[in-house]
Amino acid sequence: MKKQLDLTQDPVQLRRNAEQQLAVKPEPVVATLSDEKKLVHELQVHQIELEMLYENLRHAQDELEKSWACYFDLYDLAPIGYLTVSDADVILNVNLTATALLGVTRKALIKKPLTGFILAADQDVYYLHRKQLMETGKKQVFELHFVKQNGIAFWVRLEMNLTTATDGGQMFRVVMIDISLQKANDDYLRQAAAMFESAREGVMVTDADAKILVVNRAFTELTGYSTAEVLGQTPQILKSGRQDEAFYQAMWVEINNTGYWQGEIWNRRKNGEIYPQMLSISAVRNEYQQVTHYVGVFSDITQLKDAVDRLDYLAHHDPLTDLPNRLLLFARLEHCIELSSRERKLAALLMLDLDRFKDVNDSFGHLAGDELLQQVARRLTNRLRGVDTVTRLGGDEFALLLEDLSHPQDAALVAAEIVKALSEPWRLSNGAEVRIGVSIGISLFPDHGKNSEELLQHADAALYRAKDEGRGNFKYFSEDLTEAAIRRINLESLLRRAIVKEELRIYYQPQIDINSGAIIGAEALLRWHHPEEGVIPPSQFIPVAEETGLIGEIGEWVLLEVCRQGQCWLEAGIPPLTLAVNLSPHQFRHGDIVASLAAILNETGFPAEYLELELTESALMTRESEAVQILEQLRTLGVRLAIDDFGTGYSSLAYLKRFPLDRLKIDKSFIDDIPQLEDDNEIAAAIIGIAHTLRLQVLAEGVETEDQLNFLKKHGCDFYQGFYKSPAVSAETFIALLKQCT
């Protein structure tokens, strides 16, 4: 391989190198030196020198060509366009990138004016900078639109430099960079920033740990927090506490699974106000699918919700009376049916139709009619409990939904009250006094229908019958209920009158010591002496008095009368007797029986030890722990306590042990068939045994025969009462009987 020679080596060195090469040739010239040989030697040296120079030149040429190729590669394929432009704006040279940018061949560009490719509107910009370049010689950098051959304009950044041409004149080196993409990005970012800032929705961006990184202006306006206050915090500061943890857990599960969640949420502003938001949260992931950010966008939907609520209200209410309409009645009815069937409760649907309403409309006009309907709505609403629903179905038709009734006849009580209330005179704002009435049809759940349609149909049918029978009254869907209800309502008003007119009396049924046969006391039993109907037994009126609460008043009167009578007998020298008084469940549960009894004992002076209170099993079982307390307090007063009708209710040994009782009364139903019925014999004997084990006295009720008495005596029963000795009799007869027995 030939040694690469340096073209720049000096001639002395060149000769030295040539000599060295000649010296290694086979014929040594030095040995035969003559002029001729010297000349040949000299020529050989020159030849070698020339060869070496030629070799160097050829090598230099190669290098030059290589660097030209390299230069053109760099020049042509540079990522930016290069142009050389004459001082007359003619394009002298251009690289391939520039031709590609302008969409033309190099040939089509050379010798063409550069301004031919600049958008007409931007040419002034070009000339201005060219002028400045010429004047100052300083590089000019500016942006303007170029136009491709296909007519499409695009953004270019030009960098122009002044340089000297080979002829000594001036020319421009121009760098041309396509900045369309950057411009588009800039525009996009500017628009996005404007959108972000001017959006009406609050926007917050958090990192993957939910630390807030950015919020927009709407965020600060909606939440009341400044940007500085929330940066670095988590969205937890916005929590209202209205949603439970399960809500947030479900939300994050959805974001993690789908990358997105949207829903309504209640959040709290800085001032503490809680408001509804429509919130969407998106997870932002990088190319490795890792969450890098969360973006939350929300709007305050208070107004929207209010509007929806308002629309919902309008859709479910009657605009004239503001009462719920048919649609809402249906919804409530469905809900009530569901609840009542689950909890085994009783409900009633009452359909009302105003009587003679048309007359008011015809006589006084529609405005007066409307006013009357509004007054009716108010009167109905005032008469009902909060849980009941009053609705206007249209025209003069109303409906009532009564929930959680304790008795089918409660609906009749309400209906009767409404019939009465609506039949009272009405005063209109025009000064007129009008009278209308109302007819009512009642259907009961579950007796008269299992669904809303059936209940409505049957209440309608009942209403039809009520109107048919002369208006101003009510009818149940089943006739027997109507009759029973009417009887009961009549009884109630009669009973109220009986109290006022002192038609109630107390009778005394003797209680006897089985072993001695002596009368040791009496049970006080109520009798109602009705002027027309004669004596009404307590079984007919006590339940009505219980349901209407009248029993409170009656029961207190009984206690007072019995104590007064007992004290009278004591003062008259009659040996002490135990007087037993029935205490109703209502008396036991409502009011303060302990205080009122203490006052009665105090007022009458009757010794508490001679008073026995009879309670039923059901009265004790309803509020067991409270019952124990009340019994303890009654015991403290000194009165005796007996459990009535034992065996018919819960008959639990546990409560017999818990309650402080003195006496147990075996229910008449177990006495009736002894000694014939073996089962009853065994039950009666067992009750006596249990009572004695618990140290309670036992009294058998309803003893009618000697056989019964003998059986009870044989099994150790302590006392009895019953027709065998005497029914309940007046106080006078009782004393006569007592004297007879002693």
Ligand SMILES: Nc1nc2c(ncn2[C@@H]2O[C@@H]3COP(=O)(O)O[C@H]4[C@@H](O)[C@H](n5cnc6c(=O)[nH]c(N)nc65)O[C@@H]4COP(=O)(O)O[C@H]3[C@H]2O)c(=O)[nH]1
């Ligand atoms: N067939 C028959 N009956 C007998 C016999 N011996 C007693 N009776 C009746 O059995 C009932 C016993 O009273 P009770 O179980 O407390 O049952 C009473 C009691 O629960 C209630 N009651 C009566 N007076 C009052 C009262 O002042 N207050 C309260 N809360 N309830 C009362 O009314 C229920 C019924 O009372 P009455 O009709 O007086 O009926 C009485 C009495 O007349 C008999 O040998 N044969």
